[in-house]
Amino acid sequence: MEVTIKVFRYNPEKDKKPSYKTYKLEAIETDRVLDLLEKVKGYQDGTLSFRRSCAHGICGSDAMRINGFNRLACKTLVRDTGATIIVQPLLGLRVIKDLIVDMEPFFEHYRSVKPWLINDEPEPEKERTQSAAQRAIFDDTTKCILCACCTTSCPSFWANEQYVGPAAIVAAHRFIFDSRDKAAAERLKILNEVWGVYRCHTVFNCTMACPREIQITKAIGEVKMALTTGKLE
Amino acid sequence: MGLKRNVGLMEGLRYQGKGPMLTYYLHRISGLSIVIFVALHILAGYLSNQAWGSSTGLFINSIYESWIFQIYIFFCALFHAINGLRIVILDLWPKLIEYQREAIWIEWLVFLPIYSIALFVIIRSGLGG
Ligand code: FES
Numbered sequence: 001m002e003v004t005i006k007v008f009r010y011n012p013e014k015d016k017k018p019s020y021k022t023y024k025l026e027a028i029e030t031d032r033v034l035d036l037l038e039k040v041k042g043y044q045d046g047t048l049s050f051r052r053s054c055a056h057g058i059c060g061s062d063a064m065r066i067n068g069f070n071r072l073a074c075k076t077l078v079r080d081t082g083a084t085i086i087v088q089p090l091l092g093l094r095v096i097k098d099l100i101v102d103m104e105p106f107f108e109h110y111r112s113v114k115p116w117l118i119n120d121e122p123e124p125e126k127e128r129t130q131s132a133a134q135r136a137i138f139d140d141t142t143k144c145i146l147c148a149c150c151t152t153s154c155p156s157f158w159a160n161e162q163y164v165g166p167a168a169i170v171a172a173h174r175f176i177f178d179s180r181d182k183a184a185a186e187r188l189k190i191l192n193e194v195w196g197v198y199r200c201h202t203v204f205n206c207t208m209a210c211p212r213e214i215q216i217t218k219a220i221g222e223v224k225m226a227l228t229t230g231k232l233e
Numbered sequence: 234m235g236l237k238r239n240v241g242l243m244e245g246l247r248y249q250g251k252g253p254m255l256t257y258y259l260h261r262i263s264g265l266s267i268v269i270f271v272a273l274h275i276l277a278g279y280l281s282n283q284a285w286g287s288s289t290g291l292f293i294n295s296i297y298e299s300w301i302f303q304i305y306i307f308f309c310a311l312f313h314a315i316n317g318l319r320i321v322i323l324d325l326w327p328k329l330i331e332y333q334r335e336a337i338w339i340e341w342l343v344f345l346p347i348y349s350i351a352l353f354v355i356i357r358s359g360l361g362g
Contacts, residue, residue, distance in 0.1 A: 065248075069249040091245070094237065202257075203253060203257040218327055
């Protein structure tokens with residue numbers, strides 16, 4: 001089948017304003033949008049810029065708006081998009097070139113919640129043990145690949161980039177509810193700030209957009225609950 | 234180098250968030266409508282008691298009393314209430330958030346029959362005079 005792919009283009013060295021360029025190419029149903037972009041770049045227009053690395057939904061570098069909805073290009077089949085595809089950069093982050101956005105504000109929020117294990121207690125002789133049930137509590141939020149699909153689908157983040165965003169809350173959740181970690185109070189305090197967790201208005205755009213199917217709004221809800229009750233369960 | 238960060242209202246509105254995002258928008262629109270409605274209602278009540286403004290007050294009142302307006306404002310009030318309840322329930326029991334899609338279906342299932350009955354009554358009395 002022939003597909004038409006309309007791509008957001010912006011070259012900071014030449015263009016004053018962004019524009020759209022349309023490419024037509026042959027594709028099969030099981031092609032992914034990433035394959036189409038590669039084909040365009042390889043055979044039609046070498047100036048097209050986008051990020052990609054693993055091409056298997058693991059690195060999270062090719063998140064973009066496909067037909068108006070945040071997805072990973074490497075996990076989106078032509079079968080699901082139809083023959084006309086519009087590709088735009090993520091919304092709410094600065095566009096550097098074409099489909100490449102500046103991820104720094106996103107990672108800054110990520111770092112702000114201290115996404116690493118904090119535990120000053122003396123190390124046990126062997127490992128820090130954890131039961132399967134304790135592990136299951138935060139299993140969902142360990143799946144995040146930091147693609148930014150969620151944060152850039154969130155109206156609160158669009159409205160103000162100071163909002164810490166769903167991805168950072170997911171990262172915080174992963175450690176707050178980890179029985180081996182001891183800094184839950186510290187992280188909860190950070191998320192209790194003005195631009196923290198209460199900017200979430202349960203729009204569910206993040207949950208819908210997550211390519212890893214993480215129940216993001218649920219994680220945010222659990223963090224809100226922990227803040228309200230002061231208990232981690 | 235690069236573009237400025239800029240999320241226009243239209244661009245945001247065009248995001249294909251589907252069902253949940255629609256309820257989010259409807260919640261904002263209905264909330265705003267209710268506030269404007271109540272404010273104007275108080276204003277109209279005040280004005281119609283003043284000799285100098287009574288005709289304006291009566292005019293605002295006549296808008297409210299039109300059945301077409303009632304269809305709109307009843308939609309706002311009912312939707313805002315039911316949607317608000319859904320969010321309150323999900324906020325209080327985060328475990329239920331996993332079933333957020335179902336929650337939205339239930340919301341519409343509760344909303345539609347109530348609204349249809351009200352619609353029926355409003356239109357019948359509106360047309361019947
Ligand atoms: S290229 Fe790695 S997630 Fe798509």
